[in-house]
Amino acid sequence: MSNKNYYISTYCSLQNGALFVNGKATLEMDRSLPFIVLAKTIYKETGINYPKFFKMDNLSKLAFLTAEFLLEHSALSEKDVQKMGIVLSNKSASLDTDRKHQESISDDKNYYPSPATFVYTLPNIGIGEISIRHQIKGENAFFVFNTFNAKGLFQYAASLLASKKSNHVLCGWVDVDKEEYKSYFYIVSKEGMYPHTEEVINQLYINNEWKP
Amino acid sequence: MEALKQELKESIIEQLNLEDFTPQDIEDNDALFGDGLGLDSIDALELIVMMDKDYGIKLTDPDQGREIFTSITVLADYIAQHRTK
Numbered sequence: 001m002s003n004k005n006y007y008i009s010t011y012c013s014l015q016n017g018a019l020f021v022n023g024k025a026t027l028e029m030d031r032s033l034p035f036i037v038l039a040k041t042i043y044k045e046t047g048i049n050y051p052k053f054f055k056m057d058n059l060s061k062l063a064f065l066t067a068e069f070l071l072e073h074s075a076l077s078e079k080d081v082q083k084m085g086i087v088l089s090n091k092s093a094s095l096d097t098d099r100k101h102q103e104s105i106s107d108d109k110n111y112y113p114s115p116a117t118f119v120y121t122l123p124n125i126g127i128g129e130i131s132i133r134h135q136i137k138g139e140n141a142f143f144v145f146n147t148f149n150a151k152g153l154f155q156y157a158a159s160l161l162a163s164k165k166s167n168h169v170l171c172g173w174v175d176v177d178k179e180e181y182k183s184y185f186y187i188v189s190k191e192g193m194y195p196h197t198e199e200v201i202n203q204l205y206i207n208n209e210w211k212p
Numbered sequence: 213m214e215a216l217k218q219e220l221k222e223s224i225i226e227q228l229n230l231e232d233f234t235p236q237d238i239e240d241n242d243a244l245f246g247d248g249l250g251l252d253s254i255d256a257l258e259l260i261v262m263m264d265k266d267y268g269i270k271l272t273d274p275d276q277g278r279e280i281f282t283s284i285t286v287l288a289d290y291i292a293q294h295r296t297k
Contacts, residue, residue: 040231051230051231051232051250054229054230054231055228055229055254112261112264112265113261114258114261115254115257115258115261116228116229116254116255116257116258119254
């Protein structure tokens with residue numbers, strides 16, 4: 001299935017201690033680093049200045065960092081970014097943070113749920129963090145799939161573009177569960193390097209590159 | 213009182229994840245919200261939980277919280293007078 005006249009213009013992934021932009025490793029660190037340490041190191045080493053980052057849960061930190069480098073390497077204007085749609089997905093929803101919240105309310109005699117943890121017990125909060133950071137006001141959706149679902153992402157993005165609700169859509173996968181993490185974001189636009197097809201979306205997710 | 217103020221500064225930095233601050237960066241009379249430390253409404257809720265958990269003080273009136281969380285000095289004075297832990 002293809003989406004004529006639309007292309008993937010930029011893509012970015014963060015996994016196994018490495019950050020890839022358009023298939024090229026731009027930052028490589030010790031893959032055994034816990035995600036929370038890795039995220040802080042990337043934040044510090046790349047000079048990002050956004051103190052609210054430290055208040056986010058791990059899922060939102062992963063979404064935030066991936067969007068940060070994706071948008072930095074995209075050719076979109078500020079105005080285009082602000083009108084962009086966002087369609088993200090994952091397998092674990094907000095389970096990583098749900099567990100932390102569960103621990104804080106499991107003892108009746110020591111019942112002190114943290115409001116700052118509770119607000120992250122929904123996976124779409126990561127979209128909110130990206131939207132606040134980049135002032136994005138386009139339509140958005142977050143889906144929970146059993147596995148990476150190129151077809152689902154393709155169809156929703158194609159629908160947004162066909163309905164003229166957005167001219168650009170940030171799509172992808174962002175999943176965190178304990179020490180397992182993986183993100184893969186891409187932008188669908190009228191101009192770009194790769195055709196917007198299920199096959200390309202899948203190949204970039206699996207191989208980090210596209211071979212026609 | 214000085215020890216309590218220091219303890220509060222350390223707790224606030226740790227519990228509110230104020231990564232870029234040290235206790236020395238927070239003056240006793242700095243505004244905690246607004247232009248001071250820049251805390252937000254979720255931070256206010258965290259402070260209410262901290263008051264209950266660490267000092268046994270239950271705040272139920274939002275207006276009361278607004279007055280108590282003015283600065284470290286005001287917060288320490290209130291805790292010293294009302295703590296049950």
